[in-house]
Amino acid sequence: MVAGLSAPLANASADLAQVEVVTSIERLVAIEGEYDHLNNVTSNTLPFALHGWHVAWWKFLSQSSAAVRDSLLIHVVRDRTGNPIAIVPLVLTQRTQLGLRVASVAAIGSDPALTEIRTPLVAPGHELRALLAVQQRLSEDVRWDWIHWTGLSPRLAGALESACPRRSCLLEWAQPLEDGVLDLESNWERFHAKLKRNIRESLRHCYNSLKREGLRVDFEVARTQAEVKRGVTLLLPLHAMRAGAKGTIQHPDRFGTARFRAFLYEACDRLASRDKVRVFLLKHRDEVVAARLAFVVGDSMYLYYSGFDPAWGKFGVMTTTVAEAIKYAISCRLRTVNLSPGIDVSKTRWGVRRIAFREAIQGHGRLRSRLALAAYRHAKGVGPRPLLGAVVRSLPMRSWT
Numbered sequence: 001m002v003a004g005l006s007a008p009l010a011n012a013s014a015d016l017a018q019v020e021v022v023t024s025i026e027r028l029v030a031i032e033g034e035y036d037h038l039n040n041v042t043s044n045t046l047p048f049a050l051h052g053w054h055v056a057w058w059k060f061l062s063q064s065s066a067a068v069r070d071s072l073l074i075h076v077v078r079d080r081t082g083n084p085i086a087i088v089p090l091v092l093t094q095r096t097q098l099g100l101r102v103a104s105v106a107a108i109g110s111d112p113a114l115t116e117i118r119t120p121l122v123a124p125g126h127e128l129r130a131l132l133a134v135q136q137r138l139s140e141d142v143r144w145d146w147i148h149w150t151g152l153s154p155r156l157a158g159a160l161e162s163a164c165p166r167r168s169c170l171l172e173w174a175q176p177l178e179d180g181v182l183d184l185e186s187n188w189e190r191f192h193a194k195l196k197r198n199i200r201e202s203l204r205h206c207y208n209s210l211k212r213e214g215l216r217v218d219f220e221v222a223r224t225q226a227e228v229k230r231g232v233t234l235l236l237p238l239h240a241m242r243a244g245a246k247g248t249i250q251h252p253d254r255f256g257t258a259r260f261r262a263f264l265y266e267a268c269d270r271l272a273s274r275d276k277v278r279v280f281l282l283k284h285r286d287e288v289v290a291a292r293l294a295f296v297v298g299d300s301m302y303l304y305y306s307g308f309d310p311a312w313g314k315f316g317v318m319t320t321t322v323a324e325a326i327k328y329a330i331s332c333r334l335r336t337v338n339l340s341p342g343i344d345v346s347k348t349r350w351g352v353r354r355i356a357f358r359e360a361i362q363g364h365g366r367l368r369s370r371l372a373l374a375a376y377r378h379a380k381g382v383g384p385r386p387l388l389g390a391v392v393r394s395l396p397m398r399s400w401t
Contacts, residue, residue, distance in 0.1 A: 017085060017126075017133045022074035025058055031076060034084040038121040045300035045338065048115045052270030054089055054108050060263035061111050062091070067396035069094050073105060075137060077130045086122040086130035092144060095396050105138070106148040112400065113254060114263065116304075116341050117179065117357060119151025127159035135163045147362040150177070157358040170363030177359060180352030181300075182337040188327050199349045203323055206316035215284060215315070219324045222279035228272040231279025232265060235291040238307030245310040254305055257400055271295060280328070282308075282321045290317040292325055301329045302338040 022028050035051035038044075047053055054074075062070040070091050077086040089108040094101060109115025122130045138147070149160060157173075164171045185191040192200065210217060222231030236255055243253035255261050271277045276297055282290040290308035294301050303325060308318050329337050339347045343354060 017080070017129060018078045018082070019133045019137045020076045020078070021137060022076060023072050025055070025072070028058065028072065028074060029055060031087075034076060035087060035121070038084055038087055038123065039298070041123050042121050043298055044121060045298045045302065045336065046117050046119060047271065047276065047295035047297055047302055047304075048109060048117055049089075049119055049121055050271060050274075050276065050297065052274065052276075053115070053267050056263055056267035056270055057108055057111070057115065060259060060266060061114075061400075063093070063398055065396075065399070067096060068398055069096075072108075073141075074108070075134045077126075077133050084123075085126040086120060086134070088120040088122075088130070088134050089118075090147075092141075094143070097396055103144045104146050104148060105144045107150050110398070112260075113252075114260065117151050117177065119153075119357065120156065122156060124155075127155050128162055131156070131159045131163040135165065139165065145364055149360045149362060150357065152358040152360070154358070157360070160360065160362075164362060170361075172361045172363075174359040174361065176356035177341050178343050179341045179355045179357060180339045180343055180347040180350075181355055182326070182339065182350055182352055184326070184330050184335055184337060186330070188330055191326070191330060194351070196349060196351055199351075202316065202319055202349070206320045206323075209315045210320075213315075217289070217317070217320070218283045219321075220281040220283055221328060222281065223272075223275070223277070225269055225272045228268050228277045228279055229265065231281060231291065232268055232293065234281060234288045235279060235293055235305075235307055236261060236264075238288065238291050238309060239305055240307070241309055242307045245313065248310075248313065259400055268293070278325075278328070280321055280325045282317055282324070284312075290321045292318075292321050294325060296332070296334070299334050300336040300338055301325070301332075301334050303340060 022031065032051045035054075039050065044050075058072065064070065070093050073090040073092050075086070075088040075090060076084060077088070078084050090105050091108050091110065092103060092105050093110065094103045107118035107120070109118040138144070152160060161171065185194065192203075195203075222228050239255060240253045243251050243256075255264055268277050276295055278294045278296060278301070280292045280294060281288050287309075289312040290306070292306040293304040295304060296302075303322065306318060306321065308321075326337055339350065339352055343352070
């Protein structure tokens with residue numbers, strides 16, 4: 001039983017479900033069917049919770065050096081009949097230098113903004129039961145110093161707070177991650193009519209500026225595995241060109257290393273085999289001038305990274321590509337389009353509905369872990385321990401090259 005729980009929670013913990021901790025890639029590959037089941041029952045719309053994304057991430061982005069070593073800790077929670085009620089996809093990361101070891105647990109996807117939202121899959125109504133079971137197993141693991149919980153819905157956040165053992169747990173809530181979602185209409189005309197005036201004017205300018213120059217563009221949707229591979233190949237140089245463009249908002253080249261490109265190809269190929277990828281291409285004759293990668297998950301489309309030729313920037317080709325992608329989503333009878341996290345003007349002008357994903361740091365109760373967590377918090381800009389913060393900043397970092 002987890003120490004420190006109130007009587008009702010203690011009774012609930014007596015009926016904890018079965019938990020399997022997946023620690024190998026072979027076992028992760030084998031539980032694809034349980035991922036599919038939970039993606040369906042949770043109505044998940046995020047590509048980052050899909051089985052193919054996790055397999056590709058572990059294959060290309062996990063670390064296994066002497067200084068930084070990742071270990072799979074994917075918790076699969078099942079009821080007494082063996083049916084999965086939750087997958088909590090965790091990774092233990094141990095950092096070692098000069099004999100000092102610090103270990104943290106986080107959702108799979110610690111990378112430079114490639115995995116944008118990291119969230120568990122928990123069947124509705126089983127939030128507390130699942131997190132009690134996961135907390136029980138984590139309490140038996142002596143290796144970690146803190147856990148970084150991410151992607152929590154309000155119900156999951158409440159369940160975590162209830163399940164966290166009071167006497168041996170330091171739970172601190174962080175700033176939520178805000179995501180922007182568009183609710184679609186039955187047709188483009190109705191959707192367009194509800195848009196704010198500034199985005200309607202922007203769309204009118206985008207289409208009319210091309211007409212004035214006598215330029216015709218075509219919209220192509222890559223969908224099969226072969227088409228998606230070609231589409232990603234066309235997208236990558238445009239993404240790099242956008243990152244290098246001058247006189248506009250700067251965007252980093254997220255796929256500037258061979259490792260990240262290999263990951264993207266693998267993830268897209270795995271998800272395209274399940275018909276979950278689209279690459280939207282805006283073309284003038286045989287030249288692709290703008291592209292946007294997207295994922296269709298459930299009844300939603302998630303707009304991922306993009307790119308365009310800066311020479312075509314004056315025509316607003318990226319805005320046109322987004323508009324054509326939304327038209328496509330409406331034609332497929334999807335209910336929402338996710339514009340990705342970060343509430344900036346490029347998203348708010350479309351009139352997005354905001355969704356907050358809660359985050360928390362759970363510290364281990366032992367003294368060594370408390371010190372490690374204090375150092376971590378200072379290194380992140382919180383806390384009064386400069387010496388400990390300096391120690392943590394000196395620990396080995398992930399290498400992406």
